[in-house]
Amino acid sequence: MARTPRDTTPDSHAFPTRPYDLVKEFCIALGAVIVIVVILAAVFGSPDEPAVTYKQWAAQDPADLVATTAGELAGSSTSAGYGPPYNTASDGQALGPLTLQKWGGVTTPVDAANYFVIAPLTDAATDPATRSALSRWKGASPDQQTAWASAYVDALGQAPDNDPAKVAAGDYGPVPQLCAAEVRLASTGMLEGRFTTGGAFYGTDSTRSLLFLADGGYLESLARAQYLGGDQWGMMNETGNYPGQPWLWFVSLWYQIPPFSTSDNADVQVFTIAGVLFLILLLVPWIPGLNRLPRYLGVHRLVWRDWHSRHGS
Amino acid sequence: MTTTGDHRSRTEAPDAGNWSTGLARWIAGLVPRGQWLPGRQPAYVASWIYVFGVTTLAAMVVVIGTGILLSVRGANWWHHSAIGHFVNSLHLWSVELFLAAMTVHLWGKFFMAAWRGRRGMTWFTGVLTFAASIGTAFTGYVMQNNLDSQWISTQAKDGLNAVGVGARFNAMNFSQMVLWHVSLLPLVLGVLVVLHLLLVRRHGVVPPIGATVPDGSEEPVEMSGTATEEVR
Numbered sequence: 379m380a381r382t383p384r385d386t387t388p389d390s391h392a393f394p395t396r397p398y399d400l401v402k403e404f405c406i407a408l409g410a411v412i413v414i415v416v417i418l419a420a421v422f423g424s425p426d427e428p429a430v431t432y433k434q435w436a437a438q439d440p441a442d443l444v445a446t447t448a449g450e451l452a453g454s455s456t457s458a459g460y461g462p463p464y465n466t467a468s469d470g471q472a473l474g475p476l477t478l479q480k481w482g483g484v485t486t487p488v489d490a491a492n493y494f495v496i497a498p499l500t501d502a503a504t505d506p507a508t509r510s511a512l513s514r515w516k517g518a519s520p521d522q523q524t525a526w527a528s529a530y531v532d533a534l535g536q537a538p539d540n541d542p543a544k545v546a547a548g549d550y551g552p553v554p555q556l557c558a559a560e561v562r563l564a565s566t567g568m569l570e571g572r573f574t575t576g577g578a579f580y581g582t583d584s585t586r587s588l589l590f591l592a593d594g595g596y597l598e599s600l601a602r603a604q605y606l607g608g609d610q611w612g613m614m615n616e617t618g619n620y621p622g623q624p625w626l627w628f629v630s631l632w633y634q635i636p637p638f639s640t641s642d643n644a645d646v647q648v649f650t651i652a653g654v655l656f657l658i659l660l661l662v663p664w665i666p667g668l669n670r671l672p673r674y675l676g677v678h679r680l681v682w683r684d685w686h687s688r689h690g691s
Numbered sequence: 692m693t694t695t696g697d698h699r700s701r702t703e704a705p706d707a708g709n710w711s712t713g714l715a716r717w718i719a720g721l722v723p724r725g726q727w728l729p730g731r732q733p734a735y736v737a738s739w740i741y742v743f744g745v746t747t748l749a750a751m752v753v754v755i756g757t758g759i760l761l762s763v764r765g766a767n768w769w770h771h772s773a774i775g776h777f778v779n780s781l782h783l784w785s786v787e788l789f790l791a792a793m794t795v796h797l798w799g800k801f802f803m804a805a806w807r808g809r810r811g812m813t814w815f816t817g818v819l820t821f822a823a824s825i826g827t828a829f830t831g832y833v834m835q836n837n838l839d840s841q842w843i844s845t846q847a848k849d850g851l852n853a854v855g856v857g858a859r860f861n862a863m864n865f866s867q868m869v870l871w872h873v874s875l876l877p878l879v880l881g882v883l884v885v886l887h888l889l890l891v892r893r894h895g896v897v898p899p900i901g902a903t904v905p906d907g908s909e910e911p912v913e914m915s916g917t918a919t920e921e922v923r
Binding site: 388392393395400401414415419426482483582583584597645663669673681685686 | 723726728729731732733734735736737738740742745746748749750752769770776777779780781782783784785787788790794799801802803804806807808809811814815819822825828829832836837838839840841843844845849850852855856857858859861863864865866867894896898899900901902903904905
């Protein structure tokens with residue numbers, strides 16, 4: 379291996395000096411930052427698009443809520459088949475032979491059909507029709523439950539405008555009644571509270587309420603309207619014309635280009651690339667070749683042009 | 692009445708086994724004498740690029756200050772209070788300014804190869820500070836309790852879960868994100884910034900690439916301590 383040249387950078391304390399007031403510089407910078415921030419805050423404010431509620435979802439896009447509920451019952455929703463850390467329905471994404479997602483384990487268990495649909499309806503339903511539908515569902519075998527719900531999911535997909543009222547006749551068991559009851563419960567505004575608290579007094583974990591919301595298409599339609607979609611540089615952006623998190627470009631960038639934009643393992647691939655790039659940046663001083671790159675780029679001559687003009691380069 | 696022991700403690704050198712004096716000597720030796728807040732800097736410190744380091748620090752002070760104001764009234768205050776919303780706006784824009792200044796500072800130091808002259812750990816702590824800042828900002832975005840936080844957290848979870856991190860760091864768990872944002876990550880960030888500043892003052896500002904000490908300059912300042920790293 380070729381030896382890199384020894385660092386011959388002289389001690390900075392040996393150079394001639396000039397007056398410099400660090401404290402004054404900080405105070406001036408602080409004052410300037412405060413003025414700029416106050417002006418920006420006063421002129422532009424900050425975005426605060428209200429959070430989506432299940433009540434809003436039920437009112438604005440009930441067909442999507444019905445389809446999402448049916449998907450949870452059929453086990454075909456994103457959450458139901460997610461894998462770790464929510465369940466063991468799949469191994470999740472993999473990087474070659476490395477199943478990093480599986481290694482993380484199941485730490486937030488989610489039984490989608492029961493948690494998102496059956497349990498809240500069991501707690502809240504008082505009408506005989508819903509109670510009867512619940513009894514029929516609970517009395518059926520898992521295979522029968524899946525067959526009913528899957529058939530209803532397919533029928534919804536083929537119905538005009540995915541409208542539950544226009545679904546073709548079929549053997550869906552109690553699934554249509556359960557889905558309609560879920561929409562009625564969401565309309566009362568009580569559903570997110572049920573998900574967030576999980577039966578406890580203090581609701582501090584919003585994981586499950588967000589999972590169910592993200593399983594549907596309503597949240598995504600609102601996000602895409604605000605240019606927040608994954609192929610729209612996703613989480614870098616914020617609602618409205620605000621800068622968002624531009625520093626996440628080195629993550630979002632990879633989602634926009636092949637093969638990552640079409641990969642089933644895009645997340646693990648992109649996060650791995652971002653991690654490797656970060657490690658390279660972190661270890662630049664000790665990476666031969668890269669640690670000497672700035673010498674050849676020449677930007678340093680601009681920074682120290684005053685010194686070089688006086689003392690030569 | 693003065694004892695023999697009292698008299699000896701004032702006249703003899705500090706005991707080599709004394710933890711207190713040892714710690715005091717170690718702290719004093721971290722930075723060369725007179726270099727904690729010197730009144731002069733090397734003559735080559737004359738460029739606008741140097742402003743971005745101190746601007747980052749100043750913006751961080753504003754970020755912390757506005758963050759404390761937001762914390763006093765709780766996570767939802769800014770949604771239903773005009774004053775709270777303005778404080779949130781101050782917090783947002785100070786964060787934007789903080790990370791913008793830090794990014795310019797970081798790339799400026801890259802182009803200056805600022806890790807030269809045993810400054811590898813200065814660069815290392817700086818990049819770690821950048822990463823911790825991104826993490827702190829991210830946790831702030833996902834604890835906003837609005838459409839932004841709903842969307843960002845549900846999107847980010849897939850990447851975090853895919854690499855196994857989401858099993859422990861759950862972007863959709865509101866209370867966990869609040870605690871990381873206002874407690875754990877600021878603590879990490881604070882320690883890193885202190886270390887970074889200490890290393891900057893210890894080694895001084897990196898000289899220009901290829902520069903040599905002009906004839907007739909003073910001798911280097913004596914530095915004690917335990918710096919052992921050497922970047923080649």
